[in-house]
Amino acid sequence: MDHIQGQADPEEQSGGAAGLPPALPAKAGHAPAPAPVGPARVVTLTAGEFTLTVNPVDGSEIEPLRPGTRPGRPAKRDAAARTARAAAARPPVLPGPPVPARPLLEREEERERLVRLLGRGRSVRLTGPSGSGRTALLDAVAAHCAGLAPDGVVRLSGHGHQQPAELLQALYATVYEASDQRPDRIELLARVRDIGAIVLLDDLEMGGPALDELLHATPECAYLLAATPETRSPSDDSHIEEVFLGGLGKADCLELLETRLGRPLTDLETAWASDLRFASEGLPLRFVQAAALLRQRDELNHTAEDDDEEEPGVFDERPRDAVEVPLPTLAEGAAPAELLASRVSESARAALRIACALGGELPHHAHLPALVGDTHADSAVSELLDCGLLTPVGTRYRLAAGVARQLEEVGYGDTAAEEARTAARHYAWWTGHSSVTPERVAAEADAVLCALSGADVVAAVLLARTAAPAFAASRHWEAWERVLRSGAEAARKAGEVAEQAYFHHELGVLALCEGRLDRARAELETSIGLRGALADKRGTVAGRRALALVVDREAAEVAASPPLRLEAPALPPAAAPAALPPAPPAAAAGFPGQAAPKAVAAPVAPVAPAAPVSSAKSEAVTRVAPVVPVIRRQEPPTTLSEVFEDAFPISPKPEPAAPAPRPAPQPAHDGAARRRRVLLAGAGALAVVALGTVVSLAMSSSDTSAPPAQSPAVSGTKTRSAPPVVPGASGNDPAPDPSDPAAPPSESATPGETTSPTTPGRTPSRTPSRRPQSTPPQPPTSSSVSPPPTSAEPSASPTPTETAPPSPTATSGTGTGTASATAGGTPGRSLGDGP
DSSP: OBTTTTBOOHHHHTTGGGSSOOOOOOOTTSOOOOOOOSSSOOEEEEETTEEEEEOTTTOOEEEEOOTTOOOOOOOBOOHHHHHHHHHHHSOOOOSSSOOOOOOOOSOHHHHHHHHHHHHTTOOEEEEOOTTSSHHHHHHHHHHHSTTSSTTOEEEEEOTTOOSHHHHHHHHHHHHBOOTTEEOOHHHHHHHHTTOOOEEEEESOOOOTHHHHHHHHHOTTOEEEEEEOTTSOOOOGGGOOEEEEOOOOOHHHHHHHHHHHHTSOOOHHHHHHHHHHHHHHTTOHHHHHHHHHHHHHHHHHHTTTSOGGGGSOOSSOOSOSSOOOOOOOOHHHHHSOHHHHHHTSOHHHHHHHHHHHHTTTEEOOTTTHHHHHSOTTGGGHHHHHHHTTSEEEETTEEEEOTTHHHHHHHTTTTTTHHHHHHHHHHHHHHHHTOTTSOHHHHHHTHHHHHHHHHHSOHHHHHHHHHHHHHHHHHTTOHHHHHHHHHHHHHHHHHHTOHHHHHHHHHHHHHHHHHTTOHHHHHHHHHHHHHHHHHTTOHHHHHHHHHHHHHHHHHHHHHHHHSOOOOOOOOBOOTTTHHHHSOOOOHHHHHOOTTSOOOOOOBBOOOOOOOOBOOOOSOTTOOOOOOOOOOBBOOSSOOOSHHHHHHHHSOOSOOOOOOOOOOOOOOOHHHHHHHHHHHHHHHHHHHHHHHHHHHHHHHHHHHHHHSOOOSSOOOOOOSOEEOOOOOOTTSOTTSOOOOTTOTTSOOOOOOSTTOOOOOOOTTOOOOOOOOSSOOOOOOOOOOOSSOOOOOOSOOTTOOOOOOOOOSOOOOOOOSSOSEEOOOOSSOOOOOOTTSOO
16 A cells, blocks of 8 residues: 555555455546456365365355366475475565574584484474574574485474374475365375475474374374473374473674674673573573664664764754663563664564564564555564564564563553454455465464454454455365354354354355364354345355255265164074974973973084075064073982982083974073973972971971880871971972982881881871861770870870870871871870860
């Protein structure tokens, strides 16, 4: 802009469609400026498996790649192309006198070590504080490593990058000739794996797993990572060499000061420099700034002028005896930003205010005349760089370490809001201009993002609306996402529904390109809802097309990895009967009222593999026949050990002759029958144990009872007694097996009679019963009374008996009554009879 005339140039008038007010009309006698020819800037890219058309008007459009349009493998750049790109990656050449290069002092040992390690393919982390000369050392290493790798030396900047994805994209764009392609993650990893280069990564800000991911993705590259001590350290298994860069020695500090000053130091200045070296730990940046302080002092004291020319003129207001400016104090030498800024030009101070408002980022020197309002403001960058207030970062400049904090303390940040608003409106016009390429916008990404964060909501919406398509077209998608999110928030606060819908649509398209389908669906549905409320048909159609792609991608992912479902196996008809072991008929029936069969056992027959068959229902579940080892027995068990062996088999027995094949039972009936067999066998075992316990208790009780007063008598009257019942078991349980060896020996007599054991002097005990049973009265047949029973049976019924000498007693098979006979004894009378 021509700030003297106050009007815009014809080239700037052509960019009035970017959202700013229209330019002033042309002067009389001048032809009107030509309007911009053609529509807005539209760029088509290949993003993974999609074709992305960046449309700044209605929103980006995305569609799948058409058959036959997929790009082939990109070619690598040759040496000449790499040299040209490396020159473009350096900071721009500043107008005015050239700035002298900083000499590399006392760094020969570090440089040789770094070159040697990189030549062996080792990655190195160069750690040093801010202002220690890491960037200058990287420049020297790059000059000596040009021919060590097949893909040359690649310079990257890690400032502002916390994830390795964007750095890998930058590495891919530097090595490969692919100006209109941005590969997806899978293709990107496949391409960068083939890159063999020495990568110099300055201002590293990540470490740990993120740095490991960067190193593992490029195994053929050797990295020189320049970082500060505050940066997160690499992991233990990264195998990165560590080189620490400290300060300079006293002699080197004095040499650097004399080189920048252009003259030898005085004794007073030498002592001052020695104290400064002790306070600053020998950082080269502090001595560059100290040299600028001494040069400004010389200019104020007119030390370089001749004595004959010191005589003031008639109109010279300088007094004859000028006050000499003293040396800066040690505090001013340690924090010289305030003193240095007070002695530079007004344009340089205005540039410092803009840099403080933008978080330390200084715009390109071509923007300073419009931002500052001075035609020659572009020369302020070289002035600030010579003073040590700026430092190069990639292709741009920013305030040196500690300068922004020192300037804000003295009031340079008081006008930050106004400066950010001015920068945001300027960048909104510049990024939307049709003559500005997306690559130039990407180079100013940090300054644009800082202006966006510090501006008001109206300026932020305008800047985000024009800068977002440029970042998308330049493939700088990290900045694209940050601009879109900031713009959506600013549009929501400003109440701009249409702009908010645009930002959400772009966020959905970006998420779809990166494979984040859930995020893409949420953003696109939000955009469609907002545009539907505004009746924006074109925007709604574009959003629904992108949402349809999201649905297709989700369906493709589900089809590629379906859920695991088991289908019912089908056996061949001939192999089905032989595949399962034969089972008894009772197991096939499996009715509740049927008696449980004896457990039989046999080795399990091998099951033939099931052949897969097509099933109409995909939800079918595989039914697996239970395999239970059983013991096959021909006769029922007769002893307690055999009963336990049936229920709990210990070792398999030899299989007898196989019976005739039987039809295979149903798995459900077979399992129920087997469970019933096991339960019945266990119940029988418990009954046998309980019965044995009762018998042993009864015998022990009868052994401890007192002997009767008279000889045992045998009752000749038949009595009824309750069947033996085991405590805790059911009354329907069968009586113990006569063949049980644990039962007392007995021999059968006449039916209906009971024979007592032939034990002299003892009366057989009664069988315990659960409840008393009534006995019908009998006529008295004996005159004697038998002794009372010795068992502890509750409420036993009295029975008339006849005493007689001991004689064998027979027990009937039914166990329902007893009879005693006396061979010539005196008849007795029972206790229950009357007189």
